[in-house]
Amino acid sequence: MDSDLIVQILFAAIKTGTPLLFIALGELICEKSGVLNLGQEGMMLMGAVVGFLAAYGTGSAGLGVLAAMLMGCLMSLIFAALVLHLGANQVATGLALTIFGTGLSAFVGSGVVGQTIQGFQPIAIPLLSDIPFIGKILFTHDILVYSSFAITFALLYVVNKTRIGLTLKAVGENPHAANAIGIKVLRVRYLSVMFGGVMAGMAGAYMSLVYTPMWVENMTAGRGWIALALVVFASWRVGRIMLGAYLFGLASIMHLVLQGLGWSISPNLLAMLPYVATVIVMVIISADQFKEKLLAPRSLGKPFDPRQMA
C-alpha cells in the first residue's frame, strides 16, 4: 500500500468516525451522570432531518446545524421529563424515543427525500495542513470535524480537571450522597441529558449536511447504537471515545478499502464489520466484571427520587 492510500484511508476514518464521536461524547456525559439514554438513534435521526430541512429551506448549512442541535435538545427534554421527573423506566423510555424519532423523522422528511444541498466545504487550515502525512489526515476537514476536536478537548479538561467533572462523577456514582451534600442531582442530570441531545443533533446534522448531504429515511444506520457500545468500549473515558470512534470509523470503511485492493469478499459481509467489532469489544469488556464495575457509573440506569430521602 502506498502512503497516499493510507492517508486517504485515515482521512476517511476520521470523517466516518466523527458522527460517532459526537453522539458518543453526548452519551458519555449522560451516562456519567447516571442516566442511560437509549434514544440516541431517534434523537440523531430527528437532528438529521430537521438539520437538512433547515439547510434546504434557508440555504445555510450553519443554520441547519443550529436547528439540528435544538431538535436534539428538544428530543432529550422529552426523555428527561419522563425519566427524571416522572420516574419512568430509562430503558423503556429510551427505546420508545428511538422508535418515535425513527418514525417521525421519516414522516417529516418524506418531502425532501433525494434532494441535495450544498453542505459544508472542507477548509484546509493554513500551515498545519502542510505538515506531511498528518496535515492531510487531520487538517483538511470541514468545520464540524474541527469542532468535534474542540469539543473532545474541552470535555477532556472539564471532566478530568474541573469541579463540574467531579460533580458529574459524584452524581453518577451515588445520587443520594450527592443530594445529601447539597448537589442538585436532578438539575445535573437534566443538563447532562440535554447535552447528550445537543450532541446527538450535531451527529445527525453531520450525517445529513456533510457526510452525505441529503436526507434518506433511516440514514443513521444504527450509529446511535454503536455509540452506546462505544461508551462501554471506552470505559467511560473521553480520550478513549475519540480513539474508539475513529477505530469504528475505520472498521466501517474497511469494505471499501478491501474492495479497492481487489479482495473478493462480499460487501455485505464487510459492511457488518463494525457491528461484529462492537460485539467482540462488548464481550471482552464484560468478561472482566471486576474492571467493568470499577469503571461504570455506579447508579447508571437507576432513577433518583429526592423525595425518598426522608
Added chain:
Amino acid sequence: MKRSNLVSRLELVSITKQYPGCLANDDISISLMPGEIHALLGENGAGKSTLVKTIYGVVSPDKGDIIWDGREVSIKSPSIARDLGIGMVFQHFSLFETLTVSQNIELCLSKTQLNAIGNLAERIVQLSKEYGLNVNPDRYVHSLSIGERQRVEIMRCLVQSVKLLILDEPTSVLTPQEVAGLFDVLRTLSKEGCSILFISHKLHEVTEICHKATILRGGRVVETCVPQEETPASIAKMMVGDLAEQDAGYAKKIGTKSLFNVNCLSLPAKQPFGTSLKDISFELKSGEILGVAGVAGNGQDELMAIISGEDERDVKNSLTLEDKAIGHLHAGDRRKLGMAYVPEERLGRGAVPDMSLTENTLLTHSDGFIKKGLVDWPSIQKYTETLIAKYKVKCHGEFSEAKSLSGGNLQKFIMGREIGQNPKVLICAHPTWGVDVGAALAIHQALLALRDQGAAILLISEDIDELFLLADRMAAVCDGHLSPVVKTESTNIDQIGQWMAGTFINSNNDFKGAKS
C-alpha cells in the same frame, strides 16, 4: 448548665413534622450550648433521623423555629446548613468511592471556602495531625476501611470549621479501639467549643461521653437527663417506656455433636471491593451459638454468601453438614437439608420488597403449602398470620408488602420465618442492626430458644455487646482471616477487639499472612 451566661449554639423550638400516616416530630424543643456533647436517644421510628435531617436542611419542618447563635434562621438546604457551620456524618456514609479523599472534601466546599483554604491537601494533612485523624488526602475512598471513611467524613466537617457536628450512629461500624479514637476527637472538638449532637443505640457510650441527653419516643421529647448520673439500664427504660425485662446475662451452653463444618476455605473475592477469604476453618456444634465479631467488610458478606450457596462457586469439601459435603449444592438444596439464613440486607436478600409477607413466607417455606403444583393460599396465609402474631410484627396484615414494614419489624418477621422451618443450622448476620431495644430483646430470645432446641447457630455481628451476650463461643474476622475460636467466658472485649484489628494474623498464621 454551667455556661448559662452564653447564648445557645442551637435551639429548636416546637419542631413538628407530619408524614403521611405518621407524626415524625411532635413539638420537639431542644437546646445545645457551645461545646456540649448532646445525645439524641430513642427507638427506631422515634423521630431522631427526621429531627437531625431538619437541622441539616434535608427535611423542612411543618412548624417550629430554629435559632442559631441567638438568631432565627431557616435552613432550606444542606448548603445553607454548612454555611452556618453545621456538619453531619451520616450513618450510611455519603462518600464517593471512585474519588480521592481530597476530591470528596472539595465537593462539599463552596468557591469562597476553597479560596480561603488555599491548598486543600495541605490543610487536610495539617488538620489530620492536629486531631490525630490519620487521613491521607490522595487515597481513593474505595481503598479505605470503614473507620477511615468515617474519619474522612469528620475531616470534611472540620475543614469547614464546623460549629455543630451531627453524628448518626457513628460507632456502630467501628472496632472498640476505633471508638476510643473517635471519642478522643470528639472531646477535643468539644473543648474547642464545637457542639456535638450524637445519635446512638449504645447506651454505655452515651453515659461515657455525653453531657446531656434528650430521649424521644413516638416523635415527642419524653425526657432529658444528664447521662453521667444515669445507668444504661435507666436510660433504656426511659427510651422504651414500659420495658418489662432487660437483656440480662443468659446461660452459656456447650454444644454437643458437631453439625456443620467449614474446612480450610479459601476463596478469592468476586467483587472489586470485596474481601478474599483466607483459609477459614471452624466447627459449629448442635446446641450452641458461635459468634463472629468483625468490622463490616472484613469477609463476613463473602462468608455468608458461600455458606448459603448464593456464591455459586464449587467448594465441595470445604463445607460439610453432618459429615456430608454440601459445598457443591445449590442454595435451595442446602435449605432442604436444614440450613436457614437471616442475611444482613433485609430488603432484597432477606425479603422481596414488593411482595406481601405471605408471598415472602412462601419463598422459603414451600413444603406443605404447595399441593399438586398449586399454592394452598388459605393455609399459607394462616401460617403467616401466626408468625406475625408470635413475633409481634407490627404491620397491617399478612398482605402487607415487605417494604412497608420498619427495619426492626421486618427483621422480626424474617427471623420468625427462618426459625419456623426448624433449621438444623441457622446462619444469622447482624440480626439486630438498627433494631430498637424491644425488638432486639425478642430476637435474642428467639435465637436462644432455637439453640436450646438443639440447632447450631452462626451469629455474625458487629455489635460486640450482643455477641458477648448471646454467643457460647466466639471468634473474629479480619481481612478474610478467622481468629482462633474460644469460649466466650475465657475471653474479653479487649482481646476480641484486637482480633478484629487483625493482631492474630501474624502471630498465628505467619506463612499464610505472607502469602496473601
